[in-house]
Amino acid sequence: MVETPEILAIIPARGGSKSIPMKNLASLAGQPLIAFSVQVAQQxxxxSRTIVSTDSEEIREVSRGLGAEVPFLRPSELAQDDTKDFPVFLHALEWLKTYEGYLPDFVVHLRPTTPLRRAEKIDEAIQLLVDNPSADSVRAVTFPLQNPFKMWTEEAHFMKPLVDLNIPEPYNQPRQNLPRVLWQTGYVDVIARSTLELKHSMTGDYILPFIMEEQNIIDIDQPLSLKIAEFLLKEEVY
Structure with missing residues (x-):
């Protein structure tokens, strides 16, 4: 086990957004949205270190003003609507290794679209992975209000169960009879660097759940969610 691990927080914040123009700089309680992720990393x-990966000069300047590092601009091909997280994170790690010789032990994924976090929760998730070296990653999850065993897909005009695990008519079973399920929240992910570099994955094979009881975890994806987040922030119910 690493005695004093080097822990890098990466905040991926591209400039493009269809739902809210320049979403990562949208105003929330008088601050740019990205400020909340930078601040919780600082707290x-x-x-050990917080960087923002962005393709936007404007986001770069705002992030630097908040105290985050932005040592590079992300290539435009890694800032498209359908760009996945893995190549963004691998690019950041490879850049830091090539130009700085910097090799973190663990990487913390802080999405700027999940602004309402507590620093102590972030540290609990990090410590969970540090204390379990056989795990590849930790992912924040909660118990969902809806159960996928009661969900459907549609095929040839008829419905089919979304999940089929040889449970007789799971959609007709009481919730207590169904397997416990977990919903990933986007609150925080913690990944061993070896998982990214050797397994080429954001999670790997051995994923520890960081179970959160909180239900007020919000993802900013439309203007209304900004208003909801502002209310939760004001009431301190997050």
């Missing part, structure tokens, strides 16, 4: 007792 963490375990995060």
């Amino acid at each position: 963490s007792k375990l995060i």
Whole structure:
């Protein structure tokens, strides 16, 4: 186990957004949205370094003003609507290794679209992975209000169960009879660098759940969600 791990927080924040123009700089309680992720990383007792990966000069300047590092601009081909997280994170790690010789032990994924977090929760998730070296990653999850065993797909005008695990008519079963399910929240992910570099994955094969009871975890994906987040922030119910 690493005695004093080097922990890098990466905040991926591209300039493009269809739902809210320049969403990562949208105003929330008088601050740019990305500020909340930068601030919680700065409040963490375990995060060693915080960088923002962006293709936008404007986001770069705002992030630097908030105290985050932006040592490079992300290539435009890694900032498209359908760009996945893995190549973005691998690009950041390869750049830091090539130009700085920097090799973190663990990487913390802080999505700017999930602004309402507590630093102590981030540190708990980090510590969970540090304490379990056989795990590849930690992912924040909660118990969902809806159960996928009661969900459907549609095929040839008829419905088919979304999940089929040889449970007789799961959609007619009481919730208590169904397997416990977990919903990933986007609150925080913690990944071993070896998982990214050797397994070429954001999660790997051995994923520890960081179970959160909180239900007020919000993802900013439309103007209404900004208003909801502002209310939760004002009431401190997150």
